[in-house]
Amino acid sequence: MADTERKNPGDEDMPGTKQTGEDICPTCDGSGSVGQKPCPDCGGSGRITVIVGDA
Numbered sequence: 405m406a407d408t409e410r411k412n413p414g415d416e417d418m419p420g421t422k423q424t425g426e427d428i429c430p431t432c433d434g435s436g437s438v439g440q441k442p443c444p445d446c447g448g449s450g451r452i453t454v455i456v457g458d459a
Contacts, residue, residue: 414445414452423457 411417414431417424428434429446442448 410447412445412447412449412452414443416455417453419453421453423455424453425456426451427454428452 411419414429419426429436429443429450429452431445432438432443432450434450436443436446436448436450438444443450446452
């Protein structure tokens with residue numbers, strides 16, 4: 405499974421699902437880390453998948 409296909413805890417749905425898009429992770433403000441560790445919500449990418457349609 406590629407990193408782009410993995411669902412992180414902060415994702416609202418699987419990446420690539422219809423009516424979803426990327427957004428900046430609110431936990432790490434897009435930096436990908438909290439303190440000296442990878443962000444637990446985005447998995448260190450700085451991005452989360454959010455639902456943008458009326459799914």
